[in-house]
Amino acid sequence: MLRAMFIRFISTGGTIDKIYFDALSQFEVGESQVEHILSEALVDFDYAIEPLLQKDSLELTAEDRSALRSYVENDAATHFVITHGTDTMVETADSLSGIDGKTIVLTGALAPARFRTTDAVFNVGMAVAAVQVAKPGVYIAMSGQVFDAGAVRKNRAENRFERV
Numbered sequence: 001m002l003r004a005m006f007i008r009f010i011s012t013g014g015t016i017d018k019i020y021f022d023a024l025s026q027f028e029v030g031e032s033q034v035e036h037i038l039s040e041a042l043v044d045f046d047y048a049i050e051p052l053l054q055k056d057s058l059e060l061t062a063e064d065r066s067a068l069r070s071y072v073e074n075d076a077a078t079h080f081v082i083t084h085g086t087d088t089m090v091e092t093a094d095s096l097s098g099i100d101g102k103t104i105v106l107t108g109a110l111a112p113a114r115f116r117t118t119d120a121v122f123n124v125g126m127a128v129a130a131v132q133v134a135k136p137g138v139y140i141a142m143s144g145q146v147f148d149a150g151a152v153r154k155n156r157a158e159n160r161f162e163r164v
Contacts, residue, residue: 014085057085
């Protein structure tokens with residue numbers, strides 16, 4: 001009998017986890033929404049969620065990326081889905097390149113997971129599928145596609161990710 005795959009989810013913040021503070025009329029990063037997404041999807045694989053950061057991706061520093069890389073390198077898991085803000089997702093993916101023996105898929109959302117109309121659930125599902133079948137390396141699952149890190153950019157004018 002085949003053992004179920006184990007996936008380590010790492011949340012770093014970003015739009016996928018944003019909540020609206022009405023009194024402040026602004027959005028702020030809240031708790032990770034991955035647990036809710038996976039629970040509602042009735043997934044049947046082993047996983048754990050590590051809320052490593054709770055930042056907008058524009059606030060991520062080189063030190064944050066270094067800590068993320070160190071975490072992935074030193075963790076016993078081999079398959080990772082990292083939720084991340086879309087503005088600097090490409091830079092973080094690049095910073096994770098070259099980690100041997102690990103399959104890493106970054107994903108996020110253009111609208112918060114708590115919204116009725118959001119791409120978050122679809123993107124997390126794509127990332128889960130990709131991490132299970134992709135070869136070791138770093139990928140981005142956004143806009144209905146899976147991209148190799150280093151071969152993707154966010155097109156802000158079209159509000160989507162695309163190959164370069």
